[in-house]
Amino acid sequence: MKTDDFIKALAEDNAAGWRIGKAFAVALAGGAVITAVLFFSSIGMRPDVDNAMHTGRFMFKFLVTLTLATTATGLILRMAQPGVPLGAWGKAIAAAPALLAAAVIIELVVMPSSTWEARWIGSNAPYCMTLIPLMAVGPLACILYVMRQGAPENPGLMGAIAGLVASGIGATFYASHCPDDSPLFVATWYPLATGIVVLAGYFAGKKWLKW
Numbered sequence: 001m002k003t004d005d006f007i008k009a010l011a012e013d014n015a016a017g018w019r020i021g022k023a024f025a026v027a028l029a030g031g032a033v034i035t036a037v038l039f040f041s042s043i044g045m046r047p048d049v050d051n052a053m054h055t056g057r058f059m060f061k062f063l064v065t066l067t068l069a070t071t072a073t074g075l076i077l078r079m080a081q082p083g084v085p086l087g088a089w090g091k092a093i094a095a096a097p098a099l100l101a102a103a104v105i106i107e108l109v110v111m112p113s114s115t116w117e118a119r120w121i122g123s124n125a126p127y128c129m130t131l132i133p134l135m136a137v138g139p140l141a142c143i144l145y146v147m148r149q150g151a152p153e154n155p156g157l158m159g160a161i162a163g164l165v166a167s168g169i170g171a172t173f174y175a176s177h178c179p180d181d182s183p184l185f186v187a188t189w190y191p192l193a194t195g196i197v198v199l200a201g202y203f204a205g206k207k208w209l210k211w
Contacts, residue, residue: 027146031139057181068096069168103183122180132193135170159205163198
């Protein structure tokens with residue numbers, strides 16, 4: 001390949017990446033708006049949110065959910081471009097689970113064992129399993145629609161990662177409503193709810209992201 005042709009190919013790849021990135025940003029914004037409308041018109045924030053914001057456990061939930069959304073976003077944007085290595089994003093996706101694991105260990109150390117079961121089961125598990133997937137529907141649909149502009153090598157996997165992004169957004173909203181702040185609860189029920197979205201994203205991706 002001549003130098004001029006090589007430079008042109010690089011420029012075209014870069015332009016494609018920018019197009020996907022901009023479209024993805026619009027999809028994220030649109031999905032977040034859909035979730036916000038659904039959230040505030042249905043459940044809203046917990047009554048004691050002002051006090052809860054001063055506690056570490058409550059704020060930690062947002063650290064986990066936003067970390068998940070951010071790292072999954074970086075990963076899916078790399079996956080949307082064939083032949084582009086995942087780079088650090090392939091490892092960064094483990095950040096949210098690592099944070100949860102560390103928090104669980106700390107919780108088990110500092111809290112009496114007699115309280116573990118109550119903190120683990122919580123009072124809102126059925127709502128968590130229902131509302132996080134519901135809050136993730138809008139973002140997942142927007143992301144999958146935009147990702148059809150890409151050319152994923154593994155459509156099912158990309159759909160699953162889209163599910164992680166959508167779950168991160170949905171769980172971020174839900175976390176402000178959920179009264180259960182213990183890492184034991186978050187590390188159990190939030191991932192289970194996320195798994196529902198990831199599974200839905202996987203099958204939707206296999207169907208809609210083929211090229």
